[in-house]
Amino acid sequence: MPATQSRQVERTLGEELERKIRRRGDAIHQPADPGTTRERLQAFLSAELDEPFALGDVRRLTGGASAEQFTFELERGGVTEKLVLRMDPPAQLLPGNRLREFQVIRAVAGVLPVPRALWVADADSPFGTSALITSFDRGVAAPTGVVGKATGLSTAYGDHRAALAPQYVQHLANLHTLDWSGADLSALDVPAEGTTEAVDRRIALWDRIWAEDAYEAHPTVALASAWLWEHRPVVDHVSLIHGDYRNGNFLFDEATDEITAVLDWETAHLGDRHEDLAYMMLPGYGHRDDEGRYLCAGLETAETIIADYERLSGLTVDRERLRYYTVLNMYWAIIACIGTAPRLAGERMTHNGPMLNVVPGLAAFFIAELNTILREESSR
Amino acid sequence: MMPTVTQTLSTMRLTLEQTVLPALPADGAFVQEQVGLMMATLDWLVDVHESEYRYELTENEEYRAFFAAVGRETDAAPPAGDLAALRDQTRALKRAAADLVGDDEPARELLLGLAERQGRREQAWFRMTGFPEDVPGDIATVLAGAR
Numbered sequence: 001m002p003a004t005q006s007r008q009v010e011r012t013l014g015e016e017l018e019r020k021i022r023r024r025g026d027a028i029h030q031p032a033d034p035g036t037t038r039e040r041l042q043a044f045l046s047a048e049l050d051e052p053f054a055l056g057d058v059r060r061l062t063g064g065a066s067a068e069q070f071t072f073e074l075e076r077g078g079v080t081e082k083l084v085l086r087m088d089p090p091a092q093l094l095p096g097n098r099l100r101e102f103q104v105i106r107a108v109a110g111v112l113p114v115p116r117a118l119w120v121a122d123a124d125s126p127f128g129t130s131a132l133i134t135s136f137d138r139g140v141a142a143p144t145g146v147v148g149k150a151t152g153l154s155t156a157y158g159d160h161r162a163a164l165a166p167q168y169v170q171h172l173a174n175l176h177t178l179d180w181s182g183a184d185l186s187a188l189d190v191p192a193e194g195t196t197e198a199v200d201r202r203i204a205l206w207d208r209i210w211a212e213d214a215y216e217a218h219p220t221v222a223l224a225s226a227w228l229w230e231h232r233p234v235v236d237h238v239s240l241i242h243g244d245y246r247n248g249n250f251l252f253d254e255a256t257d258e259i260t261a262v263l264d265w266e267t268a269h270l271g272d273r274h275e276d277l278a279y280m281m282l283p284g285y286g287h288r289d290d291e292g293r294y295l296c297a298g299l300e301t302a303e304t305i306i307a308d309y310e311r312l313s314g315l316t317v318d319r320e321r322l323r324y325y326t327v328l329n330m331y332w333a334i335i336a337c338i339g340t341a342p343r344l345a346g347e348r349m350t351h352n353g354p355m356l357n358v359v360p361g362l363a364a365f366f367i368a369e370l371n372t373i374l375r376e377e378s379s380r
Numbered sequence: 381m382m383p384t385v386t387q388t389l390s391t392m393r394l395t396l397e398q399t400v401l402p403a404l405p406a407d408g409a410f411v412q413e414q415v416g417l418m419m420a421t422l423d424w425l426v427d428v429h430e431s432e433y434r435y436e437l438t439e440n441e442e443y444r445a446f447f448a449a450v451g452r453e454t455d456a457a458p459p460a461g462d463l464a465a466l467r468d469q470t471r472a473l474k475r476a477a478a479d480l481v482g483d484d485e486p487a488r489e490l491l492l493g494l495a496e497r498q499g500r501r502e503q504a505w506f507r508m509t510g511f512p513e514d515v516p517g518d519i520a521t522v523l524a525g526a527r
Contacts, residue, residue, distance in 0.1 A: 218498075
């Protein structure tokens, strides 16, 4: 066990948490409508573009517990392009901000398929909130005709699975071996390799969110936090971590089975590769195939993912660290679902109250899983 | 009392399904999704709402038993018939229990047992959200088994 620990939260994430507290009781979310959104886009792009342009077909997108999303068409220079606008509600389910998302997408562009990050706006912009504009990428998040959960959790890929699984592992290996040192990641804190700084900041972040958001204490959360602090592993290689790498968070072309875009980068940070791997393998996101094998993220068995990842990345996968980050991932998912989600719905700070009302059910699932691990650990 | 809360919730859910949902614009994917979530939430509320007081009382009794086991006294008996007051008192007990996690190993072991029992109740409470697996039954049955 490391002798010292820091309860410091990443700088820009700490600023987001402070903003969230300031807005409580003051900022009641008013859903954006396509007409108002078009006016705001017009004002924003008028300041950004030096050429004539026209906007069209502004439409609201489904899903998105953390961002209010619209698609729209931008015509300039005789070319019309479909784009995506992602705007922050008064507070987010998951800690992040659009500048972090913007910088990370730009850092990984060309390394794995991602939308083009075109503009980022702060709260002083015409949007009145932090916002990001990206390309709209072709593809689907789930096979056509498959009705899944609105959260995108437990998406199954059917006949596309065998082609998608190796691509998804390859993209994760590419992300974790990326030399990010030359990229503009000024909104992210850089943890020191060979220390526990990266994991310290993750636990401290979620401890703080729990302390500030939860309506009531929970014994599993208290026990998990104590266990996480007591068992922190040293990070041997600092990678860029997606933070929400699972089924439902990428697009693919149904005709070619090509993954066209990895989405939802707002929780990206620098840390330990095992965090993404363990997250992708969390129980509850996958399902069993006809032979009874559990397919992580609806894509592949854990053993195949680990073997392929090690081969493709040249990085080792340590089973103990994988277990540690399974606990950390469940810990933060529980906090988001029964700490932050009820708080944001109760304070009317979200655009998606119905979804935030039901996600505590996911926490109930993870709490049962986490209790099992904590029981095993107490018997060691 | 007529109509009952259960009947009222069921009527609202039926109206959403039969009247509101079909009238939504075909390209209104977001609003369709929101109405679908509201219908699912109403199904879930019908499943659990009659058990809310019993649920809070069970938790209150569990936490009192926990404090007795670790040799600590608790405040006055749970307020009878007042759901809000009962919940406030249970929340204070939960906070105090979580604060004991840094204490000796026996307290932590008892807290884990408490967490496991609470987890089973939560699985049953949230079963209609579609997330929990291996649910031991509906919440009324699970609470009856805890008595």
